[in-house]
Amino acid sequence: MLTDGSTGERFCQHCGNVVVERIEDPRAEQRSFADSSSDKSRTGAPNSLAIHDRGLATTIGSEGRDAAGKSLSASMKQDMRRLRIWDSRSQTQEKAGRSLRAAFMELDKLKDKLTLSDSVIERAAQIYRKAAGKGLVRGRSVLDVIGAATYAACRDTGTPRTLNDFADELNVKRKSISKSYRMLVNELDLRMPVIDAVSCISKIASKIGLDEKTKRYALEMLKDASEREETAGKGPMGLAAAALYASCLKYNVKVSQREISIASGVTEVTIRNRYRAFIEPDEFGKNMQEIKPQAVAAPTA
Known part of the structure; x- marks a missing residue:
């Protein structure tokens, strides 16, 4: 299969059959504002379940200039600095938000240590959010539940990872992760496929x-x-x-x-x-x- 960037078509190189006539451009939209910023993308990072606020929160820029490119006054810079502090605090003000943030920080570490794909991480975040919504995380260790959710995501996507891998990387007992995994399967009614030995x-x-x-x-x-x-x-x-x-x-x-x-x-x-x-x-x-x-x-x- 070949992709023509000018026409937006995806076709077979042997028979010429056009499969897709118009392909969406996955690149970020560009802006042409007259500023000194090197980042010309209009939009930010894509939404993700592995972020505590799903990537929807806005951030106040640190540049001391307004939209026209003029420098702000000293008093306005102080006000903007104070607003940035309150903005960062308000994002994790609730206890549930802090818990999700701590859990997804561990999930991001697991992604690097076990070389997991983005689809596995998204599935693990989805399982953990369901467990947190039903109150299954309360009274349990965050490491145990996030390890069990990631192991369930690996089982669901066919990624060969064992409980010992998660126990070693999270520095917890294998028995505690397996206990949390059984809890997630029973409470969330998960249907886990059998791992192929191949x-x-x-x-x-x-x-x-x-x-x-x-x-x-x-x-x-x-x-x-x-x-x-x-x-x-x-x-x-x-x-x-x-x-x-x-x-x-x-x-x-x-x-x-x-x-x-x-x-x-x-x-x-x-x-x-x-x-x-x-x-x-x-x-x-x-x-x-x-x-x-x-x-x-x-x-x-």
Whole structure:
């Protein structure tokens, strides 16, 4: 698909079929005021649920000039400075506003630490606002609820993040986040999709530094097991870790269960149990038997 900026059309480069005739310009509107400001955009930042006031609050500029570009007097500058102070205080005067501001500051930190997308952050802010509107945040830790809301947003958007990731970055217990997550699912009637183990392969493999051949074989193992409907009821991260471990044994990659356990966040016992299920012919098919001889040589590497 190609986009013509002059005509505003989006069309196929092979057949010439025009999909969209007029595309909206996502850039900010420009102004032509005669001032010395380098920012020519007429509008501000877009609205966002991840801001305590949704980005709708206005700000009083710090430039000491009026609309015509003339310099303000000393008394007027003092009045404007005082108005700016009261304007900033009035935005977080209510307790609910201060709570949202503190929660979304932690959400912005999580975005950078866990490399989350804007869609995940918007979904997390929406879930947290619903919980705050129903009074579910009252009496609970803000870190626990915002961590649970972000984890629910990751589950909803298919982003592979675990509870241990949120517990480590927020410096709280995993049990408290999981408790808040169950509360949000039950009280807000959320329908969380099941995480696919295939999406967890790339996350674990990138931390260990595995090659593409090893990842591809692990993906084939998981897809074959998923088609047989034999992965139901098992943790996706444990299945992905076991598939990668079996693939490493097949291609003689020097990776231990300990390294995969640290990268995936599951225990070595879980990896061994899922690995035994992979090499059992009666459970995952006869095509998995080819990795069994190497598994006997070093089952607990």
